[in-house]
Amino acid sequence: MMKKNLKNLMMLSLVAGTLSMTSCRDSGDKNDEPAEPMQNEMHQEQEMEMDHSSSQNKMKNYQDEAMSAEFKDENTATAYELYVDIKDALVNTKAEIAKTKAQELSEAKTSEKITAAAKKIASSDDVNKQREAFSDLTGAMEKQLESALASGEIYKQYCPMAFEGKGDYWFSNSKDIYNPYYGDKMLKCGRVDATIR
Structure with missing residues (x-):
């Protein structure tokens, strides 16, 4: 009886481990097609372990593509540009840059909720609190x-693993995934969830 319970427990652990390793994988990927450049893949961590120094150099230079979207009003355009700057700083795990750009956003003409969230980011030196x-x-x-x-278009992206598996969203000018919630720990974890037009 005890051996059977132990065997069941081991099987459940294996299944749970497998599910957690594939939770960031895009369900649309096919095994016989080459994957997009590590998009939506958890194997990023393994490759980063093999060549951590070159991936750190890449991370330092990450910047979202130039905005192709045009806005109806200048204030929203400015707010979104600063939002993208904050996102890029979090992707690169640069708390000081996130803080500076968030301060700029908190002083821009925008909604009270955007201002309040920007002030939270600007008041912290802790990148994890900034990500929250x-x-x-x-x-x-x-x-x-x-x-x-x-x-133009803006891409709403989603990481199912953010905040201990609760998942969360961010916006990007590009379909390429660069995760602001994990930075170089799981850079490519996520998917495009919607397109804003």
Whole structure:
């Protein structure tokens, strides 16, 4: 009886481990097709362990693509540009840059919720606390982006593993995944969840 319980426990552990390792994988990937450049893949960590120094150099230089979206008003355009700067700083795990850009955003003409979230980021030197506040900023920014585009697209992206498996969103100018909640720990963990037009 005890051997059977132990065997069942081991099987459950194996299944749970397998599920957690694949939770960041895009369900649309096919085994016979080459994957996009590590997009939506958890094996990023293994490759980073093999060549940690070159991936750190890459991380220091990450910057979202130039904005192709055009906004109906200047204030929303400025707020979104600063949002992207904060996101890029978090992707690169640069707390000081995130703090500076968040301070700029808190002084811009925008909604109270965006200002409050930006002030939280600007008041912290701890990148993990900044990432928590960035979640609030993303929620506030989403309301600002509704019906704000004159042309172009913005990509709403999602990481299922953020905040201990609760998952969270962010916005990007590019379909490429660069995760602001994990930085170089799980840089490519995520997927495009929606496109704002």
